[in-house]
Amino acid sequence: MIINEIIGHKVVVHVExxxxxxxxxxxxxxxxxxxxxxKKDNETIYFCLVNVIAIHPV
Incomplete structure (x- = not known):
């Protein structure tokens, strides 16, 4: 998963x-x-990067 290769301001992160x-x-x-x-609705949500299966531009 190489973040630097992503082009664009927003990305979609797919989790397991x-x-x-x-x-x-x-x-x-x-x-x-x-x-x-x-941060979502004043609640901090943690996503483990180990569980991320794909990242792509919006």
């Missing part, structure tokens, strides 16, 4: 359980090595 998360590329690049932190 079928969840698809649309997020800004900048957020993804700033994520640490294991988790993506998302």
């Amino acid at each position: 359980n079928g969840t698809q998360v649309v997020m800004h590329r900048g957020v993804l690049e700033q994520a640490d090595s294991l988790f993506i932190r998302l």
